[in-house]
Amino acid sequence: MITHPDLLTIQQAAEQTGLSEHTLRYYERVGLLLPVDRAPNGHRRYAPDHLRLLQFLIKLRATGMPIEQMKEYAALIRAGEGNEGERLRLLLDHKQLVLARIQVLLDSLAVIDRKIESYQELHACINDDSVQAE
């Protein structure tokens, strides 16, 4: 196969991003990505630009952004320059949500930690008992 520099097959794109080929096609299907370039035989060819966007979208996913909102962000990027304010707003809003979610995680974890400590104390007591019993 003639491998054009910088143009990746779907397999290579999957490797690079950690997404499955299925998922890459799915993202395109649902309109998260614009139709990807094609080789003469119809096969997808991912350009570095695509990959960079994908890598960033993956970070949005990792922070729990729903696909619908990722679509909004991707659409803003596609629309070109001039809407950086909107992009900024979207990202800032999302950041607040993520921080809030982390806070919930930490708060809940604190409760769980108290339970953990109580079990650990119990464990220590049992050890004490057995020491005293000996």
Added chain:
Amino acid sequence: MITHPDLLTIQQAAEQTGLSEHTLRYYERVGLLLPVDRAPNGHRRYAPDHLRLLQFLIKLRATGMPIEQMKEYAALIRAGEGNEGERLRLLLDHKQLVLARIQVLLDSLAVIDRKIESYQELHACINDDSVQAE
């Protein structure tokens, strides 16, 4: 209705826990909770013990523990004393997972933050331009 002290109807339990009545019944159905006590007419009556367990299970849920694993934990509690070591292990393992997930969130958020900053700089530049233009 004769409201026995401390025994809550499903509606009251839903209020107290923030879960829906549907969800309370669902948790019981899937075996997360033991069959709840019933009033003579067959209606559920939640005892303080139930409520306390629920409150804790809700913290586990909030930290993303799947229902299957919550069932394991609830089963250990039901089994009575003597398995505190297992409970401790389960909670400690879960805690590690949660901490790891928080770390992923923070790492991804750091990437998003860099993007946010770049948009903010851009924004600042535009402001500079307009100031200079005046």
Added chain:
DNA sequence: CTACAACTTCGAGTCGACTCTAAGTCAAGC
């Protein structure tokens, strides 16, 4: 006696995000 509200059950439906399947195309190697 009737209306109403609060429950009951069980099964079906929803949602988001994949994930997989089947059937087809195409280029390269033997």
Added chain:
DNA sequence: GCTTGACTTAGAGTCGACTCGAAGTTGTAG
């Protein structure tokens, strides 16, 4: 010419965790 493997498509299936709906029962208020 045939097989193999990497791709293509559209549509169906899965999974977890609810969420809802329909039909029935019970107990109280008017």
